[in-house]
Amino acid sequence: MATRDRFDTFLSYRVHDRVPLRPPHQEHEGLIASNRNDIELGPMAITPPKWVQFFKASNDIMDVIDVHLNDLESRMMNAAITTFQDSSDRARSVEDLGQKISSAIRDAHKVVKMLNVAERDETPEVTLSRTNAQKSVALRLQEQSTKLRRLQSDFLSILNGSTHSNNVLLEFDQDVEDYVDPGFTLEQIAAVDNHAAFVTDRVRKINELNQSIASLAEIFNDLQNLVHIQGTVLDRIDYNLENVVAHTKRANEEVQQASKYQKGSQKKLAIILLIAVAIALLLFVAARPRGK
Numbered sequence: 001m002a003t004r005d006r007f008d009t010f011l012s013y014r015v016h017d018r019v020p021l022r023p024p025h026q027e028h029e030g031l032i033a034s035n036r037n038d039i040e041l042g043p044m045a046i047t048p049p050k051w052v053q054f055f056k057a058s059n060d061i062m063d064v065i066d067v068h069l070n071d072l073e074s075r076m077m078n079a080a081i082t083t084f085q086d087s088s089d090r091a092r093s094v095e096d097l098g099q100k101i102s103s104a105i106r107d108a109h110k111v112v113k114m115l116n117v118a119e120r121d122e123t124p125e126v127t128l129s130r131t132n133a134q135k136s137v138a139l140r141l142q143e144q145s146t147k148l149r150r151l152q153s154d155f156l157s158i159l160n161g162s163t164h165s166n167n168v169l170l171e172f173d174q175d176v177e178d179y180v181d182p183g184f185t186l187e188q189i190a191a192v193d194n195h196a197a198f199v200t201d202r203v204r205k206i207n208e209l210n211q212s213i214a215s216l217a218e219i220f221n222d223l224q225n226l227v228h229i230q231g232t233v234l235d236r237i238d239y240n241l242e243n244v245v246a247h248t249k250r251a252n253e254e255v256q257q258a259s260k261y262q263k264g265s266q267k268k269l270a271i272i273l274l275i276a277v278a279i280a281l282l283l284f285v286a287a288r289p290r291g292k
Contacts, residue, residue, distance in 0.1 A: 049119055049122075049126065049130075050114075050117075050119065051114070051115050051117070051119070051130045051133070051134075054111050054112075054114045054115050055115060055133045055134075055137065057111050058108050058111040058112050058115075058137045058141070059137065061104055061107060061108040061111065062108055062137070062140055062141060062144060064104060065101055065104050065105060065108065065144050066144070068097060068100065068101050068104070069101065069144065069147055069148060069151070071097065072094065072097050072098060072101060072148075072151060073151055075090065075093055075094045075097060076094055076151060076154070076155045076158075078090055079091050079093075079094050079155075091202075091205060092205075094155065095205055095208065095209070098148070098151075098152060098209070098212060099208075099212060101148055102148070102212050102215060102216060105141065105144060105145055105148065105216070105219060106219065108137075108141050109141060109219055109222065109223070112134060112137050112138055112141060112223075112226070113226075115130060115133060115134035115137070116134060116226075118130070124237065124240075124241075127237070128234075128237055131230050131233055131234060131237075132234075134226075134230055135227060135230045135231075135234075138223050138226050138227050138230070139227065141223060142220065142223045142224070142227070145216055145219055145220050145223065146220070148216060149213055149216050149217070149220070152209055152212065152213055152216075153213070155209070156206060156209050156210075156213075
């Protein structure tokens, strides 16, 4: 049954930003508020950073990939249990869906790489959040790539097993003219020709699956390196935070010691002032003329 392919349209709807339901702030400038309960957001109504949009876009793409991976698995099972003649269309649909999922994984991989770009004046807390988000989506994309490779490998082994288990298919590597025997009928010769064409098409599809698996292996290696790099960055951040805690404790101890010194200096100053006053009184008494 023929169906319309709405994958690209659905993906574009999920990836692109939603249109805001309220008009921008500039259109309300100079207008009188229609409700006393309206709250003026002012300069605090800031937009989220770009990496949040990339994070949402990557999750949207991977949600679609999950749906199509389940569809691909069911199609592979149906293609594996079909007869020799009616499995060509189902195998072709499996191939098309596999290539579409591979293309979506490449798109998601590009979006995940955009999460590695730091914005200007980014705080350490935001950097930690961004790296954690990148690590989570990279691990999810890695799991999806692994699942696609496993499905394609299983399907490829099924195709190879069905090819080598059939006695007729073992002879398709020979020349077609070897099958033309004077005792064959026209129907038998046509059937042999059809089987040879089918095997040639299967070999071509197997080669295309091998190329797709090789491309996914390269993406898998890139994701592995990306996860390793993000782990190193997290270790550095943890080390810096430990240093900050140690320096803060040391500074607190120094502040307490300085406070003690300050209190001691105040007492010493008071004692010196009292001694000076006492000396002044003694001098005053000594210099005072005595009465007759």
